[in-house]
Amino acid sequence: MFQDLLKDVITRTDGALAGLVMGLDGISVDVYIAEGDSPIEVENVGMEYSVILKEIKRAAELLDAGTAREISIQAEKLTTVIRLINDDYFVAIALRPDGNYGKARFLLRTAAPKLASELGS
Amino acid sequence: MFQDLLKDVITRTDGALAGLVMGLDGISVDVYIAEGDSPIEVENVGMEYSVILKEIKRAAELLDAGTAREISIQAEKLTTVIRLINDDYFVAIALRPDGNYGKARFLLRTAAPKLASELGS
Numbered sequence: 585m586f587q588d589l590l591k592d593v594i595t596r597t598d599g600a601l602a603g604l605v606m607g608l609d610g611i612s613v614d615v616y617i618a619e620g621d622s623p624i625e626v627e628n629v630g631m632e633y634s635v636i637l638k639e640i641k642r643a644a645e646l647l648d649a650g651t652a653r654e655i656s657i658q659a660e661k662l663t664t665v666i667r668l669i670n671d672d673y674f675v676a677i678a679l680r681p682d683g684n685y686g687k688a689r690f691l692l693r694t695a696a697p698k699l700a701s702e703l704g705s
Numbered sequence: 706m707f708q709d710l711l712k713d714v715i716t717r718t719d720g721a722l723a724g725l726v727m728g729l730d731g732i733s734v735d736v737y738i739a740e741g742d743s744p745i746e747v748e749n750v751g752m753e754y755s756v757i758l759k760e761i762k763r764a765a766e767l768l769d770a771g772t773a774r775e776i777s778i779q780a781e782k783l784t785t786v787i788r789l790i791n792d793d794y795f796v797a798i799a800l801r802p803d804g805n806y807g808k809a810r811f812l813l814r815t816a817a818p819k820l821a822s823e824l825g826s
Contacts, residue, residue, distance in 0.1 A: 625768070632764040636757060640778055643753040647746070650781025657761055660771025 585702050590616035590675075593691040599683020601662075602626040605675050605699060608641075610634040613673065613703075630676055633657070633666060637674060654689065667692040669699045706823050711737035711796075714812040720804020722783075723747040726796050726820060729762075731755040734794065734824075751797055754778070754787060758795060775810065788813040790820045 590603040594616055605613040610631040617626060637655065644652040655666045663679040665688045675696065677688045711724040715737055726734040731752040738747060758776065765773040776787045784800040786809045796817065798809045 629768055629770075632768055636760050636764060639757050639760065643757060644778065644780040644783075647750055647753055647783070649750075649783035649785075652778060652780045654777075654779040656775075656777050657765065657773060658775040659765040659773045662765075662768070662770035664770075 586614035586699065587616055589695050589698055589702075590614065593677060593688070593695055594618050596691060597677065597679065597684050597688045599680040600688060601678045601680065601683075603675065603677045604630050605669070605673060606630045606634060607673055608634055608638050608671075626678060629662075629664065629678055633664065633676065634674070637666060637668075641668070654692070656685070656689070658685075663688075665689055665692055667696050669696055669703060673699070673703055675699055707735035707820065708737055710816050710819055710823075711735065714798060714809070714816055715739050717812060718798065718800065718805050718809045720801040721809060722799045722801065722804075724796065724798045725751050726790070726794060727751045727755055728794055729755055729759050729792075747799060750783075750785065750799055754785065754797065755795070758787060758789075762789070775813070777806070777810070779806075784809075786810055786813055788817050790817055790824060794820070794824055796820055 586605050594600040594603050602617045604615040612627055615626055641652050653668055657664045663681055666674055666676040668674050707726050715721040715724050723738045725736040733748055762773045774789055778785045784802055787795055787797045789795050
């Protein structure tokens with residue numbers, strides 16, 4: 585089910601390389617990789633960003649900005665869109681820098697409630 | 706000059722609350738606040754996010770994603786768009802959640818080279 589949702593987001597987003605559902609503890613629940621991308625790399629991206637995500641969550645609450653919902657990181661060679669599913673899990677999509685960032689955000693926003701109900705929250 | 710550039714971005718972006726130019730060490734260079742917003746809060750946002758930004762920068766390099774250029778954080782009550790100016794400084798805009806996020810990104814992208822040349826980089 586996670587695979588299906590991730591596959592749907594990845595195949596409908598131009599330039600999407602991979603997607604994953606992961607715990608904020610850095611342990612992945614499921615990964616979907618577009619053809620030609622490396623599975624190891626994707627989990628590394630998730631693990632690195634899960635640490636940062638926890639800090640963003642904490643900072644947003646501290647600053648009274650409310651719950652953090654979406655984070656995106658544009659780097660020279662990779663764009664990452666991250667959506668918090670609930671207090672413990674997030675979904676992330678990695679895109680080429682010229683990928684359809686707006687579409688990725690939109691599809692993650694609509695997928696998040698479905699992922700939340702799959703995760704039983 | 707920083708003030709002028711920040712003011713220009715803030716006044717042209719619907720829902721923008723404040724902007725600041727800050728070092729990655731959390732020391733602010735300049736701040737511009739739209740009417741009614743609190744100056745103390747803005748510097749706090751900058752300081753909290755400067756710590757996170759350093760980690761994102763490190764993670765992106767570690768992951769071979771290249772230099773991090775732009776980070777945005779959507780929280781329940783605040784959207785923040787951050788653009789790295791150079792290795793030591795960033796510019797950030799805080800928006801209401803319903804503010805014009807696309808416009809903020811665009812204006813920061815065009816302002817960044819001007820800010821970089823002001824900072825002598």
